[in-house]
Amino acid sequence: MSPWDRVQMARHPERPTTLDYIEHLFTQFLELHGDRYYGDDEAIVGGIANFEGTPVTVIGHQRGKDTKENIRRNFGMPHPEGYRKALRLMYQAEKFNRPIITFIDTKGAYPGRAAEERGQSEAIARNLREMAGLTVPIICVVIGEGGSGGALGISVGDRLYMLENSTYSVISPEGAAALLWKDSNLAQKAAESMRITSYDLKELDIIDEVIEEVQGGAHRDIQKQSEAIRDMIRRGLGELNGLTDDQLLDQRWEKYQKLVPSQLL
Amino acid sequence: MLKDIFNKKKKYATVTKQEERDDVPEGLMVKCPSCREIFYRKEIEKNLMVCPKCDHHHQITSRDRIEHLMGNTFEEWDEDMVSENPLEFPGYLEKLDKDREKTGINEAVVTGKGYINGLETAIAVMDSRFRMGSMGSVVGEKISQAVERAREEQIPFIIFTASGGARMQEGVLSLMQMSKTSVALERFARSGGLFISYFTNPTTGGVSASFASLGDYNFAEPGALIGFAGRRIIEQTIREKLPDDFQTAEFLFKHGQLDRVIHRQDMKQVLTDVLDLHQVGGGVR
Numbered sequence: 001m002s003p004w005d006r007v008q009m010a011r012h013p014e015r016p017t018t019l020d021y022i023e024h025l026f027t028q029f030l031e032l033h034g035d036r037y038y039g040d041d042e043a044i045v046g047g048i049a050n051f052e053g054t055p056v057t058v059i060g061h062q063r064g065k066d067t068k069e070n071i072r073r074n075f076g077m078p079h080p081e082g083y084r085k086a087l088r089l090m091y092q093a094e095k096f097n098r099p100i101i102t103f104i105d106t107k108g109a110y111p112g113r114a115a116e117e118r119g120q121s122e123a124i125a126r127n128l129r130e131m132a133g134l135t136v137p138i139i140c141v142v143i144g145e146g147g148s149g150g151a152l153g154i155s156v157g158d159r160l161y162m163l164e165n166s167t168y169s170v171i172s173p174e175g176a177a178a179l180l181w182k183d184s185n186l187a188q189k190a191a192e193s194m195r196i197t198s199y200d201l202k203e204l205d206i207i208d209e210v211i212e213e214v215q216g217g218a219h220r221d222i223q224k225q226s227e228a229i230r231d232m233i234r235r236g237l238g239e240l241n242g243l244t245d246d247q248l249l250d251q252r253w254e255k256y257q258k259l260v261p262s263q264l265l
Numbered sequence: 266m267l268k269d270i271f272n273k274k275k276k277y278a279t280v281t282k283q284e285e286r287d288d289v290p291e292g293l294m295v296k297c298p299s300c301r302e303i304f305y306r307k308e309i310e311k312n313l314m315v316c317p318k319c320d321h322h323h324q325i326t327s328r329d330r331i332e333h334l335m336g337n338t339f340e341e342w343d344e345d346m347v348s349e350n351p352l353e354f355p356g357y358l359e360k361l362d363k364d365r366e367k368t369g370i371n372e373a374v375v376t377g378k379g380y381i382n383g384l385e386t387a388i389a390v391m392d393s394r395f396r397m398g399s400m401g402s403v404v405g406e407k408i409s410q411a412v413e414r415a416r417e418e419q420i421p422f423i424i425f426t427a428s429g430g431a432r433m434q435e436g437v438l439s440l441m442q443m444s445k446t447s448v449a450l451e452r453f454a455r456s457g458g459l460f461i462s463y464f465t466n467p468t469t470g471g472v473s474a475s476f477a478s479l480g481d482y483n484f485a486e487p488g489a490l491i492g493f494a495g496r497r498i499i500e501q502t503i504r505e506k507l508p509d510d511f512q513t514a515e516f517l518f519k520h521g522q523l524d525r526v527i528h529r530q531d532m533k534q535v536l537t538d539v540l541d542l543h544q545v546g547g548g549v550r
Contacts, residue, residue, distance in 0.1 A: 109494075111499045112502060112503050113503055116512060119478075120493040124493070125447065132444075132452070133455060148431075152443055156444050156447070156448065169436065180434075193354060193355070194352070194436040196436065204351075204437070257409060257448070259405075
């Protein structure tokens with residue numbers, strides 16, 4: 001599959017969302033709402049749940065399934081209150097020593113007036129720093145589009161996995177084409193040169209593992225797809241289990257400091 | 266064509282006599298974009314590139330800012346670290362070469378340490394003349410290393426930001442510099458390190474949404490453009506015209522995002538005061 005094909009797959013209208021996977025991967029999921037400052041951003045969902053006997057905190061971007069839901073959820077593009085809700089739930093996870101599992105699926109943080117007024121930059125930046133210091137394991141799974149800072153805002157952790165046909169990029173291929181060549185029709189070319197597919201990121205050593213998708217894409221068999229994700233989360237938690245706080249934070253720090261192209265070393 | 270008859274395009278151009286042009290060396294005069302007054306460059310340089318008439322803060326180079334703050338006490342770190350086109354993006358290396366020649370610096374940030382009025386601190390100054398100050402692997406690496414050295418040497422860290430955001434030609438690697446720098450700052454914060462973030466024009470996108478917003482003290486220069494998303498993108502998205510002061514330092518201040526907006530003439534004194542107040546008790550552990 002070409003990178004452009006994978007972009008289409010990541011954006012497939014029937015592609016499973018965070019809540020779909022939550023239903024298949026966890027029991028006793030209890031959604032929690034609000035950032036305690038301003039409101040409840042439905043572009044990010046979060047709560048507590050049971051993963052194979054372990055209490056966990058789950059957080060993810062949430063797209064809508066139809067127009068009505070998409071409007072309510074702002075097409076999965078969060079405002080600052082979404083990131084602040086996520087952080088509130090992550091502090092709670094740390095307090096009760098629960099691992100955190102996040103699902104990344106957004107075109108990006110919402111570019112809007114209110115978002116700027118309430119500090120979109122600060123909300124994302126704070127999450128990046130605070131996630132670096134949480135003393136519980138954090139596992140992040142990119143399930144659809146991983147769009148720029150808006151994706152990053154809930155994806156600093158100990159393990160970063162990507163579904164095979166998901167993407168992770170600094171800007172959408174359309175946006176890149178418009179910026180670089182002043183022509184958003186060159187999106188396909190941009191998708192190819194920007195290295196945004198799961199296999200590209202694995203090769204660049206940015207992600208830990210690619211989670212293979214079922215034949216024809218994740219939406220063809222969500223049950224089976226969830227099993228593959230479950231295996232990976234179980235493996236990740238197993239590897240992180242039993243580390244002391246210092247070991248966990250040191251490993252996380254090293255993971256990010258080594259993100260240097262080999263040419264610089 | 267018939268319509269050409271109505272289209273009175275000038276068939277000639279006026280060129281100043283060579284001698285006249287030679288009389289005015291390039292860059293001798295500066296026109297303030299804000300009040301449109303014309304000044305001798307020297308006059309405005311003496312004023313730290315602030316317009317003597319309307320206080321408009323012109324761009325100041327990273328070298329000049331460091332010179333003003335630290336004089337000859339500045340010791341540069343990682344001066345020779347250069348980008349190597351990790352994604353093999355066509356035409357990228359040529360663009361870097363051009364900017365190196367134009368600016369005399371190797372990348373969009375200068376890092377090091379020195380003394381501000383006798384107080385030791387690490388410093389990073391971004392330079393928007395170099396690839397719009399965009400953050401690629403080298404910018405992220407230099408900043409992270411500066412933070413790490415500040416932690417080891419137990420000195421404060423000050424950054425002057427100026428950046429259009431991520432560097433497109435380094436794709437997702439440039440995105441990862443957001444987390445890398447933030448992770449470095451978390452460790453610095455945990456060790457009790459003092460971090461002052463100073464926004465200058467412009468600070469947007471991935472830089473605004475990572476280290477720039479994470480200061481113990483967040484300061485900005487008057488009129489600086491600061492924001493996450495670009496103005497045009499927002500206008501297209503929400504389909505309304507934005508106020509003139511949208512995403513200026515003053516706008517952010519009004520919305521509680523900044524501690525202070527500081528005139529450049531006061532920059533050195535404010536930084537001195539903050540550093541000084543962290544010398545007694547508290548401060549760097």
